[in-house]
Amino acid sequence: MKHPVDAHVGKRIRHRRWMVGITQQQLAEKVGIKFQQVQKYETGMNRVSASRLWDIAETLGVSISFFFEGLSGAETAQTSDMMNDKEAAELVRSYYAIPEAQRRRLFDLARVLSEAA
Template sequence: MKHPVDVHVGKRIRHRRWMVGMTQQQLAENVGIKFQQIQKYETGMNRVSASRLWDIAETLDVPVSFFFEGYEGEAGAERSAKTSVQGDILADKEALELVRSYYAIPENQRRRLFDLARVLSDAA
């Protein structure tokens, strides 16, 4: 049976890997394991050891704590589901692609695009 923490960490690995445009194969090669192991981590089927999580964090250029962000445990899960849709948004491939494309835009243009999006959403 999958443990909720393992599932959460796996989702965070997948999201970060996707955000930086890295394949499972590339991550696996950088960490020194087979891509099938990355698949098992990302689904929560296998737990990630502390040293392996450290290697993954270094490869994906995030602190280890990144993989635990947003996890509130079983008691907070119900409350979180009612008050936030962030988990649902991050699960949407189109939203992730939009965010990745957004951060690929030079900062001064990105700021203008952000201001435009804010005005359009206020007008809607």
């Protein structure tokens, strides 16, 4: 039986992998495992060891804490619902495809526009 924390971590791995636009196979190759193992992690069927989670976090460009966000109830329902919206998810994915310097400018513009609204 899978533990809810393992399922949550797996869901966050899948979410981030999709956001950066890499396949299970590509993630597996970068961390030195088979893609079937990535599948098991993402479904929560297998637990991710600390060292493997470190490798996955490095590959996906996030801190390890990213995979645990939302477990303590700190994540709001609005944020959770927004990330389940395909349009919002596609926007975030496109955002991270932009080079960092341009992405920063876009972020600043979005902040100014949201404050003016």
